[in-house]
Amino acid sequence: MAEGVTIEFTNVTKRFGSVEAVSDLSFSVEPGQITGFLGPNGAGKTTSLRMLLGLVTPTSGSATFGGTTYRNLSSPLGTVGAALEAASFHPGRTAADHLRVYAQAAGLPRSRVGIVLEQVGLESYGNRRVGGYSLGMRQRLGLAYALLGDPGVLVLDEPINGLDPEGIRWIRLFLRQLAAEGRTVLVSSHLLSEVQQSVDEVVIIAHGKLVHRGTLASLDMVESKQVIVDSPNREGLGWALQAAGYAFRSLRGGVIVDNADATEIGRIAFAAGIPLSSLSQKHAGLEDSFLALVGEEGAL
Amino acid sequence: MRSFGRAIHAEFTKVTTTRLWWILAIVMVAYVALVAGGLTAILGVVGTGSGGGARAPQISDAQRAPLIYSFGSSIGYVFPVLLGALVTTGEFRHKTLTPTFLATPKRGRILVAKLVALFVFGALFGVFAMVGSVGAGSGIMAVFGQDAQLGSSGIWALVARAILAMALWCAVGVGLGALIPSQVAAIVIVLAFTQFVEPILRFASGLTDWSASIGKFLPGSASDALVGSSFYTLSAPSLVALDWWQGALVLAAYAVVAAVLGYFTSWRRDVT
Structure with missing residues (x-):
């Protein structure tokens, strides 16, 4: 296995005509962990990944693997494995032949074909034409292509799309294992919930701009403006909150106060002699923080 | 250099791992054999007088074999063009440019590798086509007791030049495919040009001297000049033609110019 290297985006910008798809994007992705590359559809994720892989030329800036651009890598498939979309296959070619073509182009031994087919669980379907494959099988074949050169870096665009629950569980464990081996794993998704069980780090973009970069837990730290409070004397608490001018809802588990600060609510209860x-302070939760970061369109 | 050899190997495997090439090859051989054999038979029947030979075209014994054998390339050439164009446009259609460019990020190298690999495939098609036209033609000639000239070195030189022409045509198809990435558009253009536009242009250009000097550079004329015999040269013997090696160079130039234009228009573009 090749060593995992750092992926580095430096001031990457891409304009298609007058549309700026990616604006001044800078971030790095470290080896040994899974990094989620998140954003709503149309945020510029795929364009960013394609620029990283030399398929799309950036208008300005550069994206590198350990300081080298993809087009200048001496052994591209041996350094980086990429799975970009579920439909990059000739339907009349078998999966094994598909992999054999690119193993030949990259100068990899033919034995790699059987190894990667087995790694993704397609060993008994290798001699079938890809045209008859389900979306889940195509995703696995895309992953097999990415693993062909046993690379230290994996770049996967929406790898979970189209997988059944069993396949999702499988790919989560598989990615976890690849990261544990010291590889750099970058996984894009438009759904936080899809990857939140697997990723360590998140890079979130919206409208082509970086909006958040940090650990998954850092997303949870974003606090909301809601307070959860309860008292044996709910009626008295209600009077006190009303007197202080707060809007609130009484639920079974407690009273939710909008636009409030926990310290202030505690002071009001104390002054009114209400035992709590x-x-x-209510945490926003990952999904709400994510939606808040990417804006309303994030709900697509 | 080693990486270049690997790219050619991979491009070759791409062709052999789908059904396209042998389907085209079978149709080509059947078509060429039918026309070459059928025409030999018609000429034979007319020539022996059993069909009332008064209005039969005057074909000498020496002309017959080269004319019949050249059908392999003069009507069969559309098949290697289609192979080259379909293989190249297929990369766009099936989005296989993505894994291709990921495995070999130097894009110019892949296009050159494709030209080389398909040139070899075109030569193979040339061999098949010659088997069809020479096989069917000489067989029918034997039935009529005519000289099939299979011992003539001139005939085998013609066969070799026809194989070279077919190889070049396949490379022209690759260039065309890079220039016109839409598969449907490429097929329509290949068929319309080879079956309709060019025959008319060649006929029309032969009507005056000045247009004939341009017409000889049409790809079909160049190809016939390379092979050295065709039903065009027979029907209009006064037509100006290039030398055989000039014909080869003109055909190669079509392939290279189309590929270079294709490289700058479609091949280098962003793959999205």
Whole structure:
């Protein structure tokens, strides 16, 4: 296996005519962990990945693997494995032949074909024409292509799309294993929920711009303006909150106060002599933070 | 250099791992054999007088074999063109340019490798076509007791030149495919040009001296000049023609110019 290297985007911009698909994007992706590359559809994820892989030429800036652009890598498939879309196959060619063509082009031993087919669980379907493959099988074949050169870096565009629950579970474990081996794993998705169980780090873009970069937990730290409070004397608490001018809802688990700060609510209850059984600032949750970051269109 | 050899190897494997090439080859051989054999038979029947030979075209014994054998390339050439064009446009259609460019990021190298690999495939098509035209033609000639000239070195030189022409035509198809990435458009253009536009242009250009000097550079004329015999040269013997090696160079130039234009228009573009 080749060593995992750092992926580095430096001020990458891409304009298609008058549309700026990616604007001044800079971030790095470290080896040994899974990084989620997130954003709503049309945010510029695929364009960014295609620029990283030398398929699309950036208008300005550069994206590199350990300092080298993809087109200048001495052994591209041995350094980076990429799975970009589920339909990059000739339907009349068998999966094994498909892989054999690119193994030959990259100067890899023919034995790699059987090895990667087995790694993705397609060993008994290798001699079938890809035209008859299901979307899930195509995703696996795309992954097999990415693994062909046993690379230290994996770049996967929406690899979970089209997989059944069993396939999703399989790919999560598989990616986890690849990262544990020290590889750099970059996985894009438009759904946070799809990858939140697998990723360590997140890079979030919206409208071609970087909006958040950090650990998955850092997303959860974003606090909302809601307070959850409860008291054995709910009626008294209600009077006190109303007197202080707060809007609130009484639920079974407690009272939710909008646009409030936990310290302030505690002070109001104390001043009114209301005993509290619980008091906390409500966390926004990963999904809500994600949606807040990417904007309303994120709900697509 | 080693990487270049690998690219050619991969391009060759791409052709052999789908059904396209042998389907085209079978149709080509059947078509060429039918026309070459059928025409030999008609000429034979007319020539022996059993069909009332008064209006039969005057074909000498020496002309017959080269004319019949050259059908392999003069009507068969559309098949290697289609192979080259379909293989190249297929990369766009099936989005296989993505894995191709990922495995070999130097794009110019792939286009050259494709030209080389398909040139070899075109030569193979040339061999098949010659088997069809020489096989069927000489067989029928034997039936009529005519001289098939299979011992003549001139005939085998013609066969070799026809194989070279077919190889060049396949490379022209690759250039065309890079220039016109839409598969449907490429097929329509190949068929319309080879079956309709060019025959008319060649006929029309032969009507005056000045246009004939341009017409001899049409790809079909260049190809016939390379092979050295065709039903065109027979029907209009006064037509100006190039030398055989000039014909080969003109045909090669078509392939290279189309590929270079294709490289700058479609091949280098962003793959999205």
